[in-house]
Amino acid sequence: MRKLIPAPAPLPSDAATRHSAPHDSAVAHVTGRAIYVDDLPAHARMGYLAVGLSPHAHARLDGLTLDAVRQSPGVIDVITAADIPGRNEVGAVYPGDPLLAERELRYAGQPVFAVVATDLVSARRAVDKAVIHATPLPASLDAVEAIAQGLTVLPVHHHERATPLDRGSAMKNNTQTREAPGEAPAASHCVSGTLSIGGQEHFYLEGQIAQAEALDDDGIRILTSSQHPSEVQKLVAEVLDRPLHSIVAEVRRMGGGFGGKESQAAALGAMAALAAARNHCTVRFRLPRRDDMLMTGKRHPFETHYEVTTDDRGILRDTTISLIGNCGHSPDLSEGVVDRAMFHADNAYYLGNARVTGHRAMTHTASNTAFRGFGGPQGMMPIEAAMDDIARRLGLDPLDVRKRNLYTDQKDETHYGQRLDQHLIGPLIDQLEKQSDYRHRRQAITAFNQENPIIKRGLALTPVKFGISFTAQHLNQAGALLAIYTDGSVLINHGGTEMGQGLHTKVCQIVARVFDIPLGRVRISATRTDKVPNTSPTAASSGADLNGMAARDAALTLRARLLDLAAEQYRQPRDSLTFSDGQLIADGWSMPWEELIQAAYLKRVPLSATGFYSTPTIHYDKTTGKGHPFFYYAYGAAVSEVEIDTLTGEHRLRRVDILHDVGDSLNPAIDRGQIEGGFIQGAGWLTTEELKWDDKGTLLTTGPATYKIPAYSDAPPVFNVALLEGHPCSQATIYRSKAVGEPPFMLALSVWSALRDALSSLTNYTTSPALDVPATPERILLAVEAIKSASTPAACPEGADHG
Structure with missing residues (x-):
């Protein structure tokens, strides 16, 4: 029944999100009460x-x-x-x-x-x-040999899916960069290299x-x-x-x-x-x-080759990148993994004239599959290697080379034809450069290395630009089922799954925000195919984007029904009604949420609804290699400082500074946790997690005794994580937030780049050492020995200045 009591002061419309609500199972996780399949009686x-x-x-x-x-x-x-x-x-x-x-x-x-x-x-x-x-x-146990022999995992009639992503005539005409009238053509410098990238369990x-x-x-x-x-x-x-x-x-x-x-x-x-x-x-x-x-399969190992030409300032003119993904014995998800690696071969850089080619090699190993980043990390590594190589060739700080090649509002079209609609990466890097005191630390580390013949330190700042959406268009959809019970409690079911990332918590926050009720009034039930059918996987960092929108759609349907009822039942102008802090309010009166729900039940208003969402605007033509495969991009950057022992190859991570773009965060605490966890998992892939097979193709690393994931002691003693503020997503995502599951993983590329920086100090930063992944102590030690024996630099195409 209506109560004529003073209306409470309205709360901000985003009160239920944008705050650090605890994970819905946090207490159950840490107390051991969380039930998993093997815990069931x-x-x-x-x-x-x-x-x-x-x-x-x-x-x-x-x-x-x-x-x-x-x-x-x-x-x-x-x-x-x-x-x-x-x-x-x-x-x-x-x-x-x-x-x-x-x-x-x-x-x-x-x-x-x-x-x-x-x-x-x-x-x-x-x-x-x-x-x-x-x-x-x-x-077949070697991916490069497999491609040479024509052994791929895709059916013959799908070979056209390996269409290169092509812009211009990369590496064929180094004079395509237009000079100002009367100026002599800028010198052309070339760097090239190969990089073996290991898998990950x-x-x-x-x-x-x-x-x-x-x-x-x-x-x-x-x-x-x-x-x-x-x-x-x-x-x-x-x-x-x-x-x-x-x-x-x-x-x-x-x-x-x-x-x-x-x-x-x-x-x-x-x-x-x-x-x-x-x-x-x-x-x-x-x-x-x-x-x-x-x-079971792992992250795809990749064999890569890159070749770039630049002007005297290190700005890319031509880029050619070849990616060979070791797919294992069957297709599994390898088509999409290699596609995404090709899409992300630019990372955050305008490649100039570019040609990116991907191959899907068949080997007689377990079929490799999805892993956080889904090919993106492997695709980004060659261009990051090239940035370091260019800097050493031209005697520049690698950060300056990176900044000169970033996408800008004048150079904002990717090599697959999608234009960027937010130009955040440059300002984000500038902010992180200042916050991390990069320039002063660079000078201090250079001085340290000059005084210490055995222990060497390295520093690197690397960016991330990561596209958000499934590259298979039909997967960009989600459904939800929402029920309100007569006591005012709310139950939501959606097609996403909870693996510790906090998806269920965010969806509950979204529903609570629509009704402006306490978060404790909303509960999630187990994901079931008889509740929400035909769901997409919880992957591609899109869990909150898709399922949050579907849950919001269902909640908005019920919200509209309740407001219509209140307008008719209590003769209030429909436009004056709103929800605030567990109350239905209008001018001069309010009604508790629970009473409104009881009134709706008595008036036979349906108190359950389905919701649905499909991502707009995305499309991609595989035959032309052009399109708009991503709804938006998430950005970030990390500064990592490392220290290596040149006598043993051992290293440690001294400090990490991260600034990451999550738009308007739905839950800052959960987002920070994802950033920290993703970074550490990425650092493990790049430094310690080595998969080994014998010469007959049998995996030898089959447990924690032989396979080293990061431990708490591997985290840096100084670990600064900040969210970029004031830059909501430019697209109509759920409350202008951005995905955070996968993009932070690639922030760890700064660790690998910092290790190369430390190694480069052995030659006073005049060479760029080869360092395959994972950069284990053995590989670091071999790199030290190779530097000492002055290995020959890679050859470049005829006509290019070798520097």
């Missing part, structure tokens, strides 16, 4: 699944001897490819990923058969009793896992640790030869994903569902860390 008839893996990188599968497996204690079922009722295929985009191998083994670690047992130990013991009969075949805290339950109506419910529950639903349905409506995939939370659970979690869901359907029980399938690392 076991069902009465629970089966546990394990898989037998291929010992060969490439072989003909001649047969399996499984009698001892079937007779092993506790075994309930043994499953081979012949037992699959539907498609033996779990490829994300193109075929090539059988659930279980049939006639050919395509990598060491490929699943060949499965065992279901009464407990996990029995299942794993039974697996070891199998005999896999196979005839070894020649294996996702090393999520929660390994790959799925649990499938056979329901009494012939349906299957799958609890999955997946970034893409709709894809799990689809592939399970295809494997079981059932309609999609009989499969429900559910995700409450993941213990990390980083892209590793975007496509490759589906195989676990399908395997568990197949076992559950065959045995009419619940089956849990969790990969131990070793099997997880053997069986």
Whole structure:
């Protein structure tokens, strides 16, 4: 009922966002109360699944001897490819990923058969009793050789997708830069180089896992640790030869994903569902860390080559970049990964006449997949290497070379034809340069290096420009379902998944902001395919952009219904009604939120609504290599200071300063956490995380004893992170915020550049050392020795001045 009480002073319309609300599961995470799939109590008839893996990188599968497996204690079922009722295929985009191998083994670690047992130990013991009969075949283990032999992962009729991104005639006509009348042509300088970029294991805290339950109506419910529950639903349905409506995939939370659970979690869901359907029980399938690392893909290793020409000031005239992505044995998501690497080959620089070419090499290793940045980090590295090389050739500070080549309002078209609509990177770098005291520290570090023959320090400031959107246009959509209950509490369900990044918290904040109610009144339910159908993966940094907009759309629908009711019921002008601080208010009166909801229920106003959002304006033509593939760009820059020991190759990170663009932040605390975490994960990829295979193609680094992710002690003792203020997104994103999941990862390129800077000091900054990634102590030490032995610089095209 209406209450004639003084209306409270209105709160700012953005009160529910733009403040640092805690993560919705923060307390549960730190107290251990957060429930993951493997924490769930076991069902009465629970089966546990394990898989037998291929010992060969490439072989003909001649047969399996499984009698001892079937007779092993506790075994309930043994499953081979012949037992699959539907498609033996779990490829994300193109075929090539059988659930279980049939006639050919395509990598060491490929699943060949499965065992279901009464407990996990029995299942794993039974697996070891199998005999896999196979005839070894020649294996492709080198990406460069694979491309030379024409071995690619895409089907023949898709080869046109490797169309180079081309602007001008790079490296063919060095006189295309127009000089002022009467001026002599500026000198042309050339630098070139090759760079091997290693892969990276996702090393999520929660390994790959799925649990499938056979329901009494012939349906299957799958609890999955997946970034893409709709894809799990689809592939399970295809494997079981059932309609999609009989499969429900559910995700409450993941213990990390980083892209590793975007496509490759589906195989676990399908395997568990197949076992559950065959045995009419619940089956849990969790990969131990070793099997997880053997069986699943990594960040794509890349082999790259770059060649640039500049004028005397170091400004790019011509740029040619070649990128070879090591895709593993199947397509998986490699088409998009290499596309994004090509798109981001410019990073934040105007390349002049440019030609960027991408290749997708097939090797007999686990199919590499999405990883934070999705090819962007690998694509950016060659041009960052070139910036350092140009500076050493011309005797300039690398920061000055970078600043001279940044996009500006006069040079704002990328090599794929998209124009920048915000010119933030120059001012952002200027601000960070001052905040970090870059120039003074540069002088101090140069003086330090002159006085210290063994310990050398390096400093680098590198930028990031990262495009936000899925490069596959159809994925840029999201849905939501919102319900308001009669006590005024609100429940929201959307298609995004929570992997620790704070998506659910931001979506709750968005809904609370629409109604201007306390955040505690809004709750998120688990992501389920029977609530919001046909969802896109939570990836491409677009989780909050897409799902936040869909949730807002649903909330605005209900808001309009409630305002219409109030205007009619209480005879108030519709335009005078608004929500503020848990109240419906108008001139001179207010009504508590809860009473309004009760009134709406009594008047039979629907209190649930769906929401939908699709990203506008994006398009891209693969045949021409031109278009507008990104809705907007996020920017950032980092200054890193390192110290190396030239006798051992060891290094440490002394200080990091970051200034990052998140538009109008939805939640500054969560955004800062993403920036810090992304940077540290990037630094791990660049310095310590080394994947090693033997000469037969078997992965050797299969756990924390052999694979080194960053620890707390690897974080810099001085770590300054600031958000760029006063620059809301120029596009109509959710409350003018910007994505923050992936862009900060590439800020870590400053660490690698700083290591090269420290090495360059050995020759008084006259050479630019080669340093492949990861820059382990061994590689740093080899670089020191190469500098001391004065390696020969790379050759340049005829006619260019070698400096």
